[in-house]
Amino acid sequence: xxxxxLTEHETALYDRQIRVWGADAQRRLSKxxxxxxxxxxxxxxxxxxxxxxxxxxxxxxxxxxxxEELLAANFLIPHDENVYxxxxxxxxxxxxxxxxxxxxxxxxxxxxxxxxxxDFIEKxxxxxxxxxxxxxxxxxxxxxxxxSKRIAFYTVDCRDSCGxxxxxxxxxxxxxxxxxxxxxxxLEYSSFEEAIAIPWRSLPRRVSKLxxxxxxxxxxxxxxxxxxxxxxxxxxxNVQKLRKELCEAHxxxxxxxxxxxxxxxxxxxxxxxxxxxxxxxxxGQEVIKAISGKGDPLKNFFFFDSxxxxxxxxxxxxxxxxx
Amino acid sequence: MHFSFSVMASEQQLSAIKGSKVLMVGAxxxxxxLLKTLALSGFPDIHIIxxxxxxVSNLNRQFLxxxxxxxxxxxxxxxxxxxKFRPDINITPYHANVKDPDFNTARRHxxxxxxxxxxxxxxxxxxxxxxxxxxxxxGRTECYECQPKPAPKTYPxxxxxxxxxxxxxxxxxxxxxLFAKLFGDxxxxxxxxxxxxxxSSSSKQAEDVFExxxxxxxEQYGKRIYDHVFGYNIxxxxxxxxxWRNRNKPRPIYVKDVFSSELASQNGNLDKSSNGDPPSLSxxxxxxxxxxxxxxxxxxxxxxFLEALKLFFSKREKEIGNLSFDKDDQLAVEFVTAAxxxxxSSFGIPLHSLFEAKxxxxxxxxxxxxxxxxxxxxxVIEAIKVLQHDIKNYRMxxxxxxxxxxxxxxxxxxxxxxxxxxxxxxxPLDLEINTHCSKLRDVVDKIVKAKLGMxxxxxxxxxxxxxxxxxxLEEDExxxxxxNLEKVLSELPSPVTGGTILTVEDLQQExxxxxxIKHREEFDEEKEPDGMILSGWTQPRAAEKNGxxxxxxxxxxxxxxEAVPLETEDDDDLQIIPTITGKKRKLSDxxxxxxNKRKAEExxxxxxxxxxxxxxxxxSKKKREQ
Numbered sequence: 001x002x003x004x005x006l007t008e009h010e011t012a013l014y015d016r017q018i019r020v021w022g023a024d025a026q027r028r029l030s031k032x033x034x035x036x037x038x039x040x041x042x043x044x045x046x047x048x049x050x051x052x053x054x055x056x057x058x059x060x061x062x063x064x065x066x067x068e069e070l071l072a073a074n075f076l077i078p079h080d081e082n083v084y085x086x087x088x089x090x091x092x093x094x095x096x097x098x099x100x101x102x103x104x105x106x107x108x109x110x111x112x113x114x115x116x117x118x119d120f121i122e123k124x125x126x127x128x129x130x131x132x133x134x135x136x137x138x139x140x141x142x143x144x145x146x147x148s149k150r151i152a153f154y155t156v157d158c159r160d161s162c163g164x165x166x167x168x169x170x171x172x173x174x175x176x177x178x179x180x181x182x183x184x185x186x187l188e189y190s191s192f193e194e195a196i197a198i199p200w201r202s203l204p205r206r207v208s209k210l211x212x213x214x215x216x217x218x219x220x221x222x223x224x225x226x227x228x229x230x231x232x233x234x235x236x237x238n239v240q241k242l243r244k245e246l247c248e249a250h251x252x253x254x255x256x257x258x259x260x261x262x263x264x265x266x267x268x269x270x271x272x273x274x275x276x277x278x279x280x281x282x283x284g285q286e287v288i289k290a291i292s293g294k295g296d297p298l299k300n301f302f303f304f305d306s307x308x309x310x311x312x313x314x315x316x317x318x319x320x321x322x323x
Numbered sequence: 324m325h326f327s328f329s330v331m332a333s334e335q336q337l338s339a340i341k342g343s344k345v346l347m348v349g350a351x352x353x354x355x356x357l358l359k360t361l362a363l364s365g366f367p368d369i370h371i372i373x374x375x376x377x378x379v380s381n382l383n384r385q386f387l388x389x390x391x392x393x394x395x396x397x398x399x400x401x402x403x404x405x406x407k408f409r410p411d412i413n414i415t416p417y418h419a420n421v422k423d424p425d426f427n428t429a430r431r432h433x434x435x436x437x438x439x440x441x442x443x444x445x446x447x448x449x450x451x452x453x454x455x456x457x458x459x460x461x462g463r464t465e466c467y468e469c470q471p472k473p474a475p476k477t478y479p480x481x482x483x484x485x486x487x488x489x490x491x492x493x494x495x496x497x498x499x500x501l502f503a504k505l506f507g508d509x510x511x512x513x514x515x516x517x518x519x520x521x522x523s524s525s526s527k528q529a530e531d532v533f534e535x536x537x538x539x540x541x542e543q544y545g546k547r548i549y550d551h552v553f554g555y556n557i558x559x560x561x562x563x564x565x566x567w568r569n570r571n572k573p574r575p576i577y578v579k580d581v582f583s584s585e586l587a588s589q590n591g592n593l594d595k596s597s598n599g600d601p602p603s604l605s606x607x608x609x610x611x612x613x614x615x616x617x618x619x620x621x622x623x624x625x626x627x628f629l630e631a632l633k634l635f636f637s638k639r640e641k642e643i644g645n646l647s648f649d650k651d652d653q654l655a656v657e658f659v660t661a662a663x664x665x666x667x668s669s670f671g672i673p674l675h676s677l678f679e680a681k682x683x684x685x686x687x688x689x690x691x692x693x694x695x696x697x698x699x700x701x702x703v704i705e706a707i708k709v710l711q712h713d714i715k716n717y718r719m720x721x722x723x724x725x726x727x728x729x730x731x732x733x734x735x736x737x738x739x740x741x742x743x744x745x746x747x748x749x750x751p752l753d754l755e756i757n758t759h760c761s762k763l764r765d766v767v768d769k770i771v772k773a774k775l776g777m778x779x780x781x782x783x784x785x786x787x788x789x790x791x792x793x794x795x796l797e798e799d800e801x802x803x804x805x806x807n808l809e810k811v812l813s814e815l816p817s818p819v820t821g822g823t824i825l826t827v828e829d830l831q832q833e834x835x836x837x838x839x840i841k842h843r844e845e846f847d848e849e850k851e852p853d854g855m856i857l858s859g860w861t862q863p864r865a866a867e868k869n870g871x872x873x874x875x876x877x878x879x880x881x882x883x884x885e886a887v888p889l890e891t892e893d894d895d896d897l898q899i900i901p902t903i904t905g906k907k908r909k910l911s912d913x914x915x916x917x918x919n920k921r922k923a924e925e926x927x928x929x930x931x932x933x934x935x936x937x938x939x940x941x942x943s944k945k946k947r948e949q
Contacts, residue, residue: 011615011678015380019682019689020451023616041363045696052383052692075359075408100386273363277356277700282731285452285693296725304732306704309718311732 014054025292029055032291033123037061037113038130039089041073041271042158045280051097053288057105060090061113072270118143126152126287131229134222138193141168152290156283160268162305163279164214166192167286167298174293189300190317198316200250208303208312213261216243233267278304339710340365346933347371348433350397352690353447355387356699358401362409364703372417373398384692431776433935434467438747439833443709446935447698451689454698454722458705458737469741484514485560490667490675494683497662498648504533506646516556545632546578553665573670581625604638606630606657615677621668628661650685659684697722706932751837756855758820758842764808769853777829784825787817
């Protein structure tokens with residue numbers, strides 16, 4: 001919507017959420033453009049959330065052809081080969097998402113995420129990537145940081161019944177009310193590359209084991225040139241070896257990355273729907289906060305593991321050099 | 324389709340899900356998310372109850388519904404939407420036809436049925452960014468009623484009628500007094516002063532100002548009402564010096580002050596209907612006030628007041644005398660906003676926009692899709708644990724707005740049952756009452772139904788049946804009970820006095836409790852308006868303990884409240900059981916009706932779960948209306 005005021009329809013439709021974040025925030029949302037890549041269950045949940053919230057546009061990137069496995073936690077696409085045969089995930093999801101909120105422009109961008117130019121990425125206010133390799137994550141993150149306008153960058157990955165979100169808002173300034181006064185807050189985020197480069201011994205105390213396990217798997221996939229998520233329990237021995245090497249390099253005890261956790265992350269190729277809902281919900285709220293400029297954003301990793309039921313925020317950032 | 328959720332998932336977990344039968348109460352904000360997640364997680368047999376129909380304001384989060392579904396049954400539309408992506412599961416919707424006026428006991432009712440049937444209950448709620456999921460298992464954890472729930476906010480009568488200090492007081496005045504007096508049942512008791520002192524004739528003192536006089540047109544009537552409630556009544560209040568010794572005095576406002584020489588209603592034509600569409604009745608529209616978020620001036624508020632009143636009387640006269648405030652009635656909201664603002668202006672209280680006033684008057688709770696989605700995920704995780712009797716891992720989980728000890732989602736071990744919970748532990752209650760003045764009817768209405776939440780009570784004194792409800796009663800029994808209701812306690816066939824112990828039961832809820840009667844002569848009209856005090860019952864929390872204090876009005880998700888059990892407020896009504904006939908029933912009858920006939924080879928009742936999910940559960944709205 002291009003006008004300054006919300007229309008009568010928007011006011012009626014968004015009434016309940018306007019009471020949460022205000023009309024100004026709603027207006028800002030309605031002008032925002034989000035790029036989303038990697039359409040598995042969790043990201044589908046995320047898309048649903050931001051479409052309902054009334055963002056300006058959502059651009060979907062995922063050329064993969066539909067398979068039964070990819071449909072596992074997907075409520076947008078009917079299990080009907082007549083419907084889905086021959087179409088890409090993005091095309092099918094686009095069709096259904098539009099239905100949730102006709103005021104949001106949902107479209108498809110074909111092609112590989114890693115090939116998108118800086119000019120293209122500059123059109124967006126937030127970029128969310130999933131199911132992509134470490135090198136692509138870094139590449140896209142860098143492109144987001146290259147442009148003068150601030151583009152929020154997020155990664156999200158769910159394996160088995162746990163998940164990880166990463167947030168990069170670069171230099172983020174926002175205001176909030178504290179004791180009836182408006183105060184200004186400034187946060188400095190690290191890029192994904194900077195964050196994961198932090199030596200493990202310098203991590204926050206009792207850092208989530210999931211962080212470490214994810215890094216091991218990530219590194220494994222990179223070394224083996226695997227497609228993201230293309231692992232199995234058969235990889236366990238090699239992963240254990242890699243764990244040993246990494247832990248030695250970082251002077252960290254291997255016990256911090258239990259076998260059981262690695263097994264779960266390696267073996268399960270499908271997502272667990274309740275975890276998709278949880279992670280997709282948290283991510284949705286984060287993007288809404290960043291776009292609207294309202295609310296304390298998460299800094300900078302979020303982990304959830306249904307085994308213990310905790311949703312934990314870890315701040316794994318480059319420390320600013322003194323002076 | 325076969326897939327494993329987790330490498331850790333045993334065959335047992337999967338078969339537990341496959342063999343389960345689940346009842347969901349509520350198909351709204353959490354309900355849509357929950358139904359979707361249950362279906363995706365492989366639950367094959369889901370029952371869903373919701374007696375609501377779909378409204379536009381639901382569509383920002385209840386994603387199974389579309390614009391074209393507005394007006395249709397939530398349970399049914401939700402079922403149809405989910406079958407599209409999971410055609411092979413069974414989803415049975417229940418849409419009740421009749422609104423149960425006692426719906427505010429819905430959660431407690433479900434709690435009791437679950438306790439009676441030994442079925443675990445997963446209960447949840449959300450408000451804005453906050454949410455919580457709890458598991459209740461009889462004997463092992465607290466039941467839903469073990470913990471005190473905050474009582475609905477109420478305000479002392481004098482604050483509303485004479486000494487408002489906050490905007491919410493003005494809204495309550497405008498809605499429950501003025502609106503009710505003008506458009507509701509005239510004969511209902513109302514604290515608004517309706518008499519004007521006309522010095523010329525003493526007989527006129529008895530006249531009700533709100534009666535429209537012969538030959539008086541609507542505009543004149545409107546101005547007269549305006550002058551009476553905002554002018555005369557304030558002057559009357561000012562004449563009592565005592566009241567204002569330590570308070571800022573209000574100023575009376577008359578039409579002539581606000582409009583000087585103009586007349587109030589030069590507002591052009593209403594009837595802009597082309598195409599034969601009925602004009603949408605709105606004072607804002609006729610006055611060209613477009614934005615509900617704008618703050619109107621006193622003059623604008625006054626115009627809205629008079630215009631709205633005029634529209635009611637000229638275009639909706641048939642409804643007058645029967646209207647109750649409905650937040651979705653645009654004209655009603657406009658009227659209440661304007662009236663509240665004029666009163667606020669009079670008392671030096673800041674004015675509010677229609678958007679804000681509507682939220683207060685309608686007890687609207689803010690809601691977003693994301694919190695509901697998170698909660699739905701957490702519910703399913705608990706449900707799977709419950710199905711496997713994974714007792715040690717049951718958790719109560721809080722979804723916070725601000726992290727606490729790095730946690731945004733915080734699981735906590737469930738509490739053990741509260742030994743003095745009268746619902747699950749059957750502890751006796753005490754009732755202080757004047758047994759010579761209070762009737763049995765008072766006890767039934769104010770205590771047994773309202774406070775104890777029993778819908779079909781049976782009251783006994785020893786072996787004497789004082790009162791019961793049911794379809795299978797004889798005529799003379801019915802007459803006897805009706806007569807008992809009108810008797811004061813000490814004059815009942817089996818007299819109830821100090822020291823008596825009454826037994827109160829609800830067979831349907833399988834709930835029984837004892838009430839120790841204590842006679843007391845006097846009760847404070849202001850502090851104890853019911854004329855009786857029940858103790859041992861779950862008390863309201865600290866903030867509401869002293870009814871005199873004006874409680875903070877805004878229903879807000881204060882960021883300070885973390886990790887506390889949530890009481891949430893509602894804009895949707897919840898009905899649990901479709902039709903209640905009030906017959907005395909055995910547990911097996913109830914089970915069959917609400918959970919359908921079970922096949923003999925199905926797993927036993929311990930594998931069934933009831934999920935009570937309500938985005939907001941309304942207690943305050945209904946309580947205030949009583």
